[in-house]
Amino acid sequence: MTPNTIYYFKVVAIGKNGTKSEAYIASKKTLSTASSSIPASLLTVKYEFGMTDPAIQTIKKKMQSYGYYTKGADVSSKYNDIMVERIEHFQRNNGLKVTGKIDTAFLQKLYSGNVVKTNAYD
Numbered sequence: 706m707t708p709n710t711i712y713y714f715k716v717v718a719i720g721k722n723g724t725k726s727e728a729y730i731a732s733k734k735t736l737s738t739a740s741s742s743i744p745a746s747l748l749t750v751k752y753e754f755g756m757t758d759p760a761i762q763t764i765k766k767k768m769q770s771y772g773y774y775t776k777g778a779d780v781s782s783k784y785n786d787i788m789v790e791r792i793e794h795f796q797r798n799n800g801l802k803v804t805g806k807i808d809t810a811f812l813q814k815l816y817s818g819n820v821v822k823t824n825a826y827d
Contacts, residue, residue: 710808742804747760747812768795769792771822772823772824776827792804793805798821
């Protein structure tokens with residue numbers, strides 16, 4: 706890392722109704738430290754409802770670790786209606802704007818280590 710270097714990261718999310726959200730993160734830190742250990746691979750994906758991608762499964766497994774999917778359940782790599790509902794539940798529980806979208810605020814909170822857990826799906 707070069708001193709005084711500013712790193713910019715872009716996250717794009719597209720909801721199931723087709724609305725697009727973009728956000729930029731600017732930091733003097735690298736991606737992993739700037740975004741509370743969000744895997745870099747998750748910040749390079751353009752998230753759209755209905756898509757299938759390994760990044761979706763990674764996010765679902767992280768949500769599962771906080772109780773937003775049943776423990777031991779096989780989570781898919783599809784961004785589906787169930788995922789939108791679980792994201793909305795997560796957003797409500799964690800004081801985020803409820804959109805059902807995978808956006809910067811959602812990912813930052815999910816990987817912050819300071820997440821409100823649920824047992825609603827046990």
